[in-house]
Amino acid sequence: MSDGLLAQRALDAAMKEAARLRQSIGAGPGPQLRSAEDRDLARTVALTWFNTHRPVLLSLIDVGALTSVDNCYTAVLSAADRASARSTYDSALKEVARKLSEVRTKHLVPASARAGQPSALAPPPSFAKLVSDPLVQGALERRWEECNACITAKAPLAAIVMMGGLLEALLLARINAEPTSAPIFTAKAAPRDRAGKTVPLKDWALRSYIDVAHELGWISQSAKDLGVVLRDYRNYIHPYKEISHGIALTVADAALLWDVARSISKQLVK
Structure with missing residues (x-):
């Protein structure tokens, strides 16, 4: 590391x-x-x-x-x-x-992020490698562009919330692309209920998606670590959590985390 x-x-x-x-x-x-x-x-x-x-x-x-x-x-x-x-x-x-x-x-924070921009507001990757449905591809592309737009508009909290949603969608798409769901539901990191049964995908949190993706070799260790940071920052959508932690999100924070989200996205669609 x-x-x-x-x-x-x-x-x-x-x-x-x-x-x-x-x-x-x-x-x-x-x-x-x-x-x-x-x-x-x-x-x-x-x-x-x-x-x-x-x-x-x-x-x-x-x-x-x-x-x-x-x-x-x-x-x-x-x-x-x-x-x-x-x-x-x-x-x-x-x-x-x-x-x-x-x-x-x-x-x-890198100099480019301190200026309020990530290293580049790059266009979305080809999601066709991950999902075949053109409607889903279009939805993912729109969310990618909305992340860019939030950063450009200096709306860091909105940007981070959008990044979390985009990553959840991409991680779910990566799961659905597997020929069998067995490795996902038997992964050690998969969330389980009190009876020890893996919970349905609709009830997974972003952290569970990230942990399972790393366990199955879809993303690197550094991507996992930084993804958890993004997840923690997304939780500041709750005002009292932001106030109690004394955190003030900035455009620089969002720009840095957008670089992280883009890196994870590229690993998922390669």
């Missing part, structure tokens, strides 16, 4: 951990965080940044770019040494989300 992908995964993990901690602390009773267990959790999240995520990011990013993030986590560690106000944690963790988002945009 490339250093760039490792850094992106480390940053995403740090953002999710900070968001979960902020949500957990905010949901507790009383104005102060007194529970030793809760304060230990806060220390763990902060130390995971310093001992695990930060070293990975330093393989690509100058230490000065992470100073403000370090300061936020230091504030969390200091607060955890006593029964500090929950608002102290909230302020520090909210700033963590903002600063990590800045780090991603400034240091991990």
